[in-house]
Amino acid sequence: MRFSGLKILKEGLTGNKGWRPHWRDPQPKSEYDIIIIGGGGHGLACAHYLASQHGITNVAVLERGYIGGGNVGRNTTIVRANYSLPGNSEFYSHSLKLWEGLEQDLNYNVMHSQRGIINLFHSDGQRDDFARRGNMMLSQGDDAELLDTEGVRKKLPYLDFEQTRFPIFGGLFHARGGTARHDAVAWGFARGADSRGVDLIQKCEVTGIDIQNGVVTGVQTSRGPIRAKKVAMMGAGRSSQIADMAGMRLPIESHVLQAFVTEGLKPCIDHVITYGMGHFYISQSDKGGLVFGGDLDMYASYAARGNLPLVEHVVEAGMTLMPMIGKAKMLRSWGGIMDMSPDGSPIIDRTHIDGLFVSCGWCYGGFKAVPAGGHVMAHLLATDQYHPNATGFRLDRFRSGVGIIDEEATGSQHNLH
Amino acid sequence: MRVQGKGLIDRSRPIGFRFDGHRYEGFVGDTLASALLANDVKLVGRSFKYHRPRGIYSAGSEEPNALVTVGRGAGAEPNIRATVQELYSGLEARAQNAWPSVGFDLMAINDLAAPFLGAGFYYKTFMWPKAFWEKLYEPVIRHAAGLGALSGQANPDKYDRGFLFCDLLIIGAGPTGLMAALAAGRAGVDVILADEDCRMGGRLLAETKEIDGKPGFVWVDEVLAELDSLPNVRRMVRTTVTGAYDSGMFGALERVMHHTAQRDGGAPLETFWRIATKGAVLAAGALERSIAFRNNDRPGVMQAGAVRAYLNRWGVSPGKTMTVFANNDGAHQTARDLLDAGVHVAAVIDSRPDAPDIEGVQMIKGGLVKAASGGKQLEAISVIHNGTTEQIATDCLAVSGGWNPTVHLTCHLNGRPQWSEDIASFVPKMGAVPGMIAAGSCNGEMSTAQCLADGVKAVECALGITVKVDVPAAEDDPYRMRPLWAVPGKGRAWLDFQNDVSVKDITQAATENFSSVEHMKRYTTQGMATDQGKNSNMQALALLADATGRGIPETGTTTFRPPYSPVALAALGAGAQGKGFAPERKTTSHVFSEKMGAPMIAVGLWYRPSYFPKAGEKTWRESCDREVGYIRHSVGICDVSTLGKIDIQGPDAAALLDFVYTNMFSTLKVGRVRYGLMLREDGFVMDDGTTARLSDTHFVMTTTTAAAGDVMRHLEFVTQCLRPDWDVRFTSVTEQWAQFAVAGPESRALLNGILDAPIDAESVPFMACGPVSIGGVKGRLFRISFSGEHAYEIAVPSRFGESLFETLVARADAMEGGAYGMEALNVARVEKGFITHSEISGRVTAFDLGMERMLSAKKDCIGKTLSWRAGLTDPDRERMMGFKAVGAAKMLTAGAHLYPEDQDAHRVHDQGHITSVAWSPDLERYVALGMVRGGSARLGERLRMVDGVRGIETHVEVVDPVQFDPEGGRVRG
Amino acid sequence: MRIQCPICGSRDRREFYYKGDALALKRPAPDAGAEAWDDYVYLRDNPAGWHSELWQHEAGCGAWLVVERNITSHEIRKVTLAEDAT
Incomplete structure (x- = not known):
């Protein structure tokens, strides 16, 4: 079924009786060419691209809960390509380009809105860092504009330019950055994969990974064993547990990241804004809620919920930066489990076990990476070659020291990225 | 309408208030909602999506409908629940989400288009043409959505x-x-x-x-x-x-x-x-739940318990001709209370054929309310009973589907x-x-x-205790209720009143396989409104369970998340507005620096002077150039107290330093200072600074301003977690000592004017340290330099800081020198190739900085093993070098990237970037530090420097990081 | 979240700094080899359950603590001074 305005019109006139499931609920087959563990954004995108780009449709996505139930459905929806370092820069650029054609590719409105991102800076040193980042973006072919204080004031007149603790020196404006409707991304990829024959199997928990003589042969699940030629571990948030089934220890620590939304308000914030002197980022959803977030709670956690110190800290940053939000009321807070890697960058690689692949370590940057994360993983699974825009995310980079991509420059302590 | 003889309000104390511009009166003890109902104001808002009329529904914080804006100007508060807003004299409230007015709302046209705007419609359209989403569709949606509006001004309240x-x-x-x-x-x-x-x-x-x-x-x-x-x-x-x-x-x-x-x-x-x-x-x-039926969202349809609350607590009947629709005995009390108060009750409809009777009321047992009619307020209900439909005129229907x-x-x-x-x-x-x-x-x-x-x-x-309390006698009626979630029938029966989610939306979600309760919620927005589903989630998931053929327990609930009811951000972040976000640290010279007109800039939590302007100077550069001149040609004074100072004592103090620094400190002589490089355990540089040995067992370590806290924590980690056997103690003395740089050829002469005992080249050679006395005050003198000049740092207990700074500046002034700020300090250090956190970015190794020789082979230290990984010693890594402009443009900028002269400014050709830039008044050109692939192997090579975001491009030559006084003669004086 | 500092008593989480897995106490010998160092600095068990980890009472007594905490429920069952653990 193709979605369109016309289809909506026709259904509206005939009592909306013709809608069909967006995806099937198939029984698992006994064998697949490729099994993807984890029905989140990356797993679903990978399945979609395996089918649509590589013609590989004998694929199952195994999800222990419901599809899109992880971080793809609980983030602050920011989409951007504004990284400083080689390795990241080309990958996120690749991802943004996929975003820009995603609705048409998926026939699903994911409400990708390029409303522009402004990273604020508050010192000369930060300005230089953002100039470096902006220059990297330009050299990648992406957009970047360095704003001075007046330039920021023109776009964001409601910020506190007078009394705030750390004055605003300017901002890096990334016009093509923005937001998307997070759930729709998962659903759009799910529908894309399903319509091409991929089996999306919900409530199917992987309980073991079968390996014989160093070669993966399938998985054990709560719905029985399933054989597979290749298995992709794409269950960020539970990566360590999944890898453990293959006897692997990953460079991952799990942390909780909270996010927040206020009650609906009339439009007041058009851009995505990030603060430079504390972790705080904010945008306004199409429903009118101010969606914002900050740093990790900073202690290891598998509980998708946080505690007050971080809640308060994030709001404090918001209040010093834009005190007009004071009368907005926090409606809901929630948490997601982040695969924190030791350099803040992801891992997309083979493993030492033949046929077993891993995508993990997305830290809190996984949402904007969903299209490319799925795309390059599909490429790796289908061709056994690294995608040219994802050659740097190697599993062994920490042992060798080659190609560590430490965007935050905070080193090997997982929670500091 | 107000009911005589009922309520806990104080009728002797009337209160005037305004709603949507009209003046009304209530009493002390009223809420805005009870006062509005007393004044027969039925229409108080509009729903989110279809802009359908909304009236007061509940009597508590779960209210989904009666959200109003209270107050004016900067202090206006959107989305206040009228049901919890206590009435006060002069209260001003306005309806929201309606234009031009709540009575005549143009956006109500959405409701006519409802067949096309069902659950998830927006996922299926607005995709063509591609560019129209941001330009047309989304702005329209954004404008229509949202409830109240923020004032746009800074929060004025405490x-x-x-x-x-x-x-x-x-x-x-x-x-x-x-x-x-x-x-x-x-x-x-x-x-x-x-x-x-x-x-x-x-x-x-x-x-x-x-x-x-x-x-x-x-x-x-x-x-x-x-x-x-x-x-x-x-x-x-x-x-x-x-x-x-x-x-x-x-x-x-x-x-x-x-x-x-x-x-x-x-x-x-x-x-x-x-x-x-x-x-x-x-x-x-x-919380009382509802029963869905056609148009059950009309103003006048309320919770049965809320009707009792308005009657019994506030002396208000929300209608003149009341009806009750329930599936439980408890709701019958609503009719009894209304009757007792003399309010007309037209009928009680109970879905249970075996419901008990109520004296004096028409009971319709086994009846169902099929639909409500009326536009902006309820006028009648149609009741189906024994196969016949009856219209009953009523202006308020009290509904109860039981309690959650x-x-x-x-x-x-x-x-x-x-x-x-x-x-x-x-x-x-x-x-x-x-x-x-x-x-x-x-x-x-x-x-x-x-x-x-x-x-x-x-x-x-x-x-876990036993208490003796008599429990008083009270009502102990059994809870008799038979579940009824929705009345089947044509038309739209509503669940989530604010988000306009109907029963049909739930069944459509199930049809489209959004059958997990979380999928249903996210697809239909059921329960995502400001009441977070308090009024409707239970019904919605029961209906989903029906639609999917699963039981309710298997269907489960969505997740309950804090806060229970919305909390103002100004409360959660109280105190942070303005300067309160972070502590402000000020040095002892702060007041004097401000007196001299210095712009104070934030450096971490500290404030430091940027430069000290003099009369006639038009730009910061003029001031900065003059101050660099002090350092290079006479004497300059700079407050360096913000650097972290850690006092380390004990027999194992030297062992600790050997372990945390790459180089040796146990060999440092008493009375001498040494520069040290500190690594993280992953082999990258963490910090640098000088450490002075005051005695065999006593050292003073300095850290960078930025990393002072991190280094302190690191030392605690090393001594408590890795080497608890060491006998060493340390404490931060950053706040205890005021420390000033005295830099320039005249620095010794200046000091000799204030020191109780004069110094000379032999008593205090380069990198010496020791106690001094200034007017009887015991201080410390370090002959160290961050400028490459003959320089000292002099430290005194903080209480003497202000007076010492003033004295030093006065003496320097008299010697044609003076105070210098961060800008001049930065120029001098860039000229000399000294690093700061612009270079120690957290991604560089000792090798990258050209300091690999500082990694002592004779001992282990934190970070040593991993710093020798292949990837960290690759000669092709970006390593620090100096740069000078050789192109037509002479401007250099930090953050610019470097490319081969014959290549595009494209990522794949990237050779590195500029980290620090300064205008050198002595060299009369820009000097820069930066990172370039291959480091010193590129010496003398010319590269393209491109700073696209600033629109600057030139050619640079790779030079030695030390661009001023490369022989280093000046520092030894 | 509150942590029972053995020196100061029960204190709010915001007084404490979190480092990570308590394996940081077991620093390998310089010549232990690449695998041992990779295990120490980068790789983590990251169990979805009981976890022995290092916190510092930074805004209090400064003591480094080994905290046994269930990182799924956040329940804390034991807190000891790090210097007693090595």
């Missing part, structure tokens, strides 16, 4: 935060909570009793049933009087416990001044409390509530929040008598 501690937190002061507080209070336990209402008592204020032979509110007043006499009980009204957190922490919002017009007094408008408690009793009560325990807080730590067939609802799971016991109706105990008894039991359970 908010506060605080900590509270207790043994037992009791949440809710209805019959359960009051009884619990009485039991715990009498037992001498430290109790906090919190209730979101302005008046404690809960449903007892809204019901006519007696306790202990007296009206409920009388019993409440007696209990409150006793509680107030107990010093161990703290009663907090207007306080919503918003969230349960780990280890007995709770968040709570106290609305301190919202019930008054006062905004400028000493008390905050709101206070957000963090409450640490050993145990908690959740006595949050229950308020389980929210029990789920905040990921606990899932459990299905109870008895009450056809979810009840808390025991132990879901450690230390918290749910009691009373939030635990599924539905009679007053049960609640009272359960309150006592909960205290015993929470504290």
Whole structure:
């Protein structure tokens, strides 16, 4: 079924009786060419691209809960390509380009809105860092504009330019950055994969990974064993547990990241804004809620919920930066489990076990990476070659020291990225 | 309309207020909602999506409809629930989300298009043409959505935060909570009793049933009087416990001044409390649920319990001709109370054929309300009974589909509530929040008598004690209810009133395979409005269970998340607005520097002078060039107290330094200073600085300003976690010592003017240190230089800092020198190739900085092993070098990238970037430091420098990082 | 979240700094080899349950603590001084 305005019109006139499931609920087959563990954004995108780009449709996505139930459905929806370092820069650029054609590719409105991102800076040193980042973006072919204080004031007149603790020196404006409707991304990829024959199997928990003589042969699940030629571990948030089934220890620590939304308000914030002197980022959803977030709670956690110190800290940053939000009321807070890697960058690689692949370590940057994360993983699974825009995310980079991509420059302590 | 002889309001004290520009009158004790109903104002808002008319629905914080904006100007508060806003004289409120007015709202046209705007319609359209989403569709959607508006101005009101501690937190002061507080209070336990209402008592204020032979509110007043006499009980009204957190922490919002017009007094408008408690009793009560039928969202359709509350607590009947629609006995009390008050009750429709009778009322047993009619307010209902449909005129229908325990807080730590067939609802799971016991109706105990008894039991359970309290006699009616979620039929029957979610949306979601409860919620937006599904989630998931053929327990609930009811950001972030976000650290020279006109810039938490302008100087560069001249040609003074200073003492002090620095410190002679490089364990550079040896067992380490805290923590880690056997102690003395750089060829001459004993090249050679005396004050002198000049740093106890700085500057002035700021300091260090955190970015190794020789081969140190990994010693890594402009443009900029001269400025050709730039007045050109692939192997090579974001491009030559005085003669004086 | 500092008593989480897995106490010998160092600095067990980890009472007594905490429920069952653990 193709979605369109016309289809909506026709259904509206005939009592909306013709809608069909967006995806099937198939029984698992006994064998697949490729099994993807984890029905989140990356797993679903990978399945979609395996089918649509590589013609590989004998694929199952195994999800222990419901599809899109992880971080793809609980983030602050920011989409951007504004990284400083080689390795990241080309990958996120690749991802943004996929975003820009995603609705048409998926026939699903994911409400990708390029409303522009402004990273604020508050010192000369930060300005230089953002100039470096902006220059990297330009050299990648992406957009970047360095704003001075007046330039920021023109776009964001409601910020506190007078009394705030750390004055605003300017901002890096990334016009093509923005937001998307997070759930729709998962659903759009799910529908894309399903319509091409991929089996999306919900409530199917992987309980073991079968390996014989160093070669993966399938998985054990709560719905029985399933054989597979290749298995992709794409269950960020539970990566360590999944890898453990293959006897692997990953460079991952799990942390909780909270996010927040206020009650609906009339439009007041058009851009995505990030603060430079504390972790705080904010945008306004199409429903009118101010969606914002900050740093990790900073202690290891598998509980998708946080505690007050971080809640308060994030709001404090918001209040010093834009005190007009004071009368907005926090409606809901929630948490997601982040695969924190030791350099803040992801891992997309083979493993030492033949046929077993891993995508993990997305830290809190996984949402904007969903299209490319799925795309390059599909490429790796289908061709056994690294995608040219994802050659740097190697599993062994920490042992060798080659190609560590430490965007935050905070080193090997997982929670500091 | 107001009903005589009813209510707990003070009719002797009328209050004037405004709603949507019209003046009305209410009484002390009213809420905005009760006063509006008393004035027959039925239409108070518009729904979110279809802009359908909305009236007051509930009498509590769960209100989905009556959201208004209170106040004007910067202090205007959007989305205030009229049901909890206490009336005060002069209160001004406005309806929201309607244009031009709530009575005539043009956006109501959306409702006509509703067949095309069902669940998830937007996922299926607005995709063509591609560019139209941002330009057309989205702006239209954004404009239509949202509820109230922010003023756009900075919050003008005072908010506060605080900590509270207790043994037992009791949440809710209805019959359960009051009884619990009485039991715990009498037992001498430290109790906090919190209730979101302005008046404690809960449903007892809204019901006519007696306790202990007296009206409920009388019993409440007696209990409150006793509680107030107990010093161990703290009663907090207007306080919503918003969230349960780990280890007995709770968040709570106290609305301190919202019930008054006062905004400028000493008390905050709101206070957000963090409450640490050993145990908690959740006595949050229950919320009444609705029954969906066609047009059940018309103003005038209300909760049956809310109708009783308006009647019994506020003396208001929300209608003149009342009707009741219920599936349970309890709602019948609404009709009885109305009859007793002399209000006309046209009919009671009970879906149960075996429902009991009510004297004096037309009972329609086994009947269903099929539809409501009327536009902006309810006019009639059509009732189907025994196959015939009857129209009944009514302007207020009281609906009850039963009650849902308020389980929210029990789920905040990921606990899932459990299905109870008895009450056809979810009840808390025991132990879901450690230390918290749910009691009373939030635990599924539905009679007053049960609640009272359960309150006592909960205290015993929470504290593990036995208390002796007589539980008074009270109503103990059985809870008789037969589930009814929606009345089948044509048209739209509504669930989520604010988000306009209908029963059809739920079934359509199931059809489209959004059959997981989370998928349904996200696809339809059911439960995502400001009431977070308090009024409708239970029905929605029951209907989803029906549609998917699963049971309700298997369908489960969505996740309950904090806060229980919305909390103003100004409260959660109280104190941070303006300068309060972070502490402000000021040096002893701060006041004097400001007096000299220096712009103070934030460096971490510190403030430091940027430069010291003199009369006639038009730009910062003029001042900076002059100050660099002081350093290079006479003498300059700079406050360097912000650098971290750590005093390290003990027999193993040298061993510690050897272990945390790459180079050796155990070989450092007493009275000497050495530069040290500190690595993280992963081999990258963490910090640098000088350390002075004052005695065999006594060192003073300096860190960079930025990393002072990190280094202190690192030393604690090393000594406590890795080498607890070492006998060494250290403490930060950053605040204790004021320290000033005295730099320039005349520095020794200047010092000799103030030191009690003069120094010379032999007594204090380069990198020497030792005690000095300045006018009898004991200080320390270090001959170190961050400028490459003959220079010193002189330190005195902080209380002498201000006067020493003034003295030094005065002396320097007299020698044609003076104070210099951060800008000049930076110029001098870039000229000399000295690094700061612009270079020590966290991604560089000692090797990258050209300091690999500082990695002593004779010892282990933190970071040593991993710094030798292949990837970290690759000669092709970006390594630090100096740069000078050789192109037509002479400007260099930090953040610019480097490319081969014959290549595009494309990522794949990137050779590195510029990290620091300064204008050197002596060299009369820009000097720069930066990172370039291959480092010193590129010496003399020319590269393209491109700073696209600043529109600057030139050619540079790779030079030695030390661009000024490369022989280093000046520093030795 | 609150942590029972053995020196200061029960304190709010915001007084503490979190480092990570308590394996940081077991620093390998310089010549232990690449695998041992990779295990120490980068790789983590990251169990969805009981976890022994290092916190510092930074805004209090400064003590480094080994905290046994269930990182799924956040329950804390034991806190000891790090210097007693090595």
